[in-house]
Amino acid sequence: MKKQDARKLSQEIQQYNRDQAIRLFKAGRKRKDIAKIIGVSYSAVCKWISIWEAGGRKAIVLKKRGRSSESQRLLTAAQEKALKKLLVDKNPKQLKLPFALWNRKAIQSAVYQIWRVKIALRTIGDYMKRWGLTPQKQIKRAYERSPKAIQKWLDETYPEIKARAAIENGEIYWGDETGARNDCNHSQPSAPKGKTPIVEINPKRFSINMISATNNQGLVRFMMNNTTKNARVLLRFMKRLIKDSGRKVFLVLDILPVHHAKLVRKWLKRHENQIEVFYLPSYSPELNPDEHLNYNLKTG
Incomplete structure (x- = not known):
């Protein structure tokens, strides 16, 4: 039989030959x-037998080829741990680095400053991924919002509304308005590489407004209109909401000026046995479930 060049054999075959x-x-x-x-x-057979006689089966087991994952890392486990703690406890300015926030370039500079180790930006990205640090889209919040007011709403105001609705056999609705246009941004679909999806659109621009209310069971009632948001449109919607609900309505709205309009306040006072309106704290859209409906409408 022709002798085999072990260097050209897979590790599995080499191990089989030894066994x-x-x-x-x-x-x-x-x-x-x-x-x-x-x-x-x-000579190879003699070598394998000698190794086996000295150390048994374990001695002839081939080691995995290539460098270990640990040896491929430029930072030691201790350095990685220290760096992760640094990213949490410090900011780049405290290390006198020319960055306000942490990013790959800032981390790269910090590593070199502390340990004099040069690491490529791509490798920094690999480290961050391994640590569970991924790019995140920021949640935008208005600086005018009041955390105390929001907490009070959650702890006191809403529980009171819920209790009253139960006692008076009422139904809680969360209301909001939104507008949509035919040239809005569409979601990004998936497609084979090189085959860009085509979306046919109407070249004429048009828009429509929607006012809606969602109850705690997810039931949505809405009204479409082509007019601008005003007190009369809101009143028309509330009248229809009362009629369809068949129960007293506890309507939660944000504090848009139109919701406080004089015409609206007068009408609500005359119909307080059928509907009451409560207002969310300023700049707290995340408290309103109806906001999710608006988002789906615009991105769907």
Whole structure:
């Protein structure tokens, strides 16, 4: 049999040859015969048998090729731990780096400043991914919002509304208005590489407004209109909401000026046995479930 070049064999085949040589040797075969049967050199068989006799089966098991994942890392485990703590406890300015916030370039500079280790930006990204640090879209919040007012709403105001609705056999609705246009941004679909999806649109621009209310069970009632948001449109919607609900309506709205219009306040006072309006704290759209409906309308 032609001798095999072990360097060209897979690690699995090399291991099989070693195990086969030991099995044949234990069966009483001579080293020269084993070499011929397997197709390897006589010296290789002698070497494997010597290793096996000295250390047993474990001694002839091949080690995994290539560098270990640990040896491929430029930072030690201790350095990684220290760096992760640094990213939480410090900001770049405290290290006298020319950055206000942490990013790959800032981390790269910090690593070199502390340990004099040069790491490529792509590798920094790999480290961050391994640590669970991924790019996140910021949540935008108005600086005028009041956390105390929001907490009071959650702890006191809303529980009172819910209790009253239960006592008076009422129904809680969360209302909001939005507008949509035919040239709005569409969601990004998936498609095979090189085949860009085509969306056919009407070249004429038009828009429509929607006022809606969602109850705690997810039931949505809405009204479409082509006019601008004003008190009369809101009153028209509230009248229809009362009629369809068949129960007293506890309507939660944000504090848009139109919701406080004189015409609206007068009408609400005359119909307080049918509907009451409550207002969310300023700049707190996340408290209103109806906002999700508006988002889906615009991105769908």
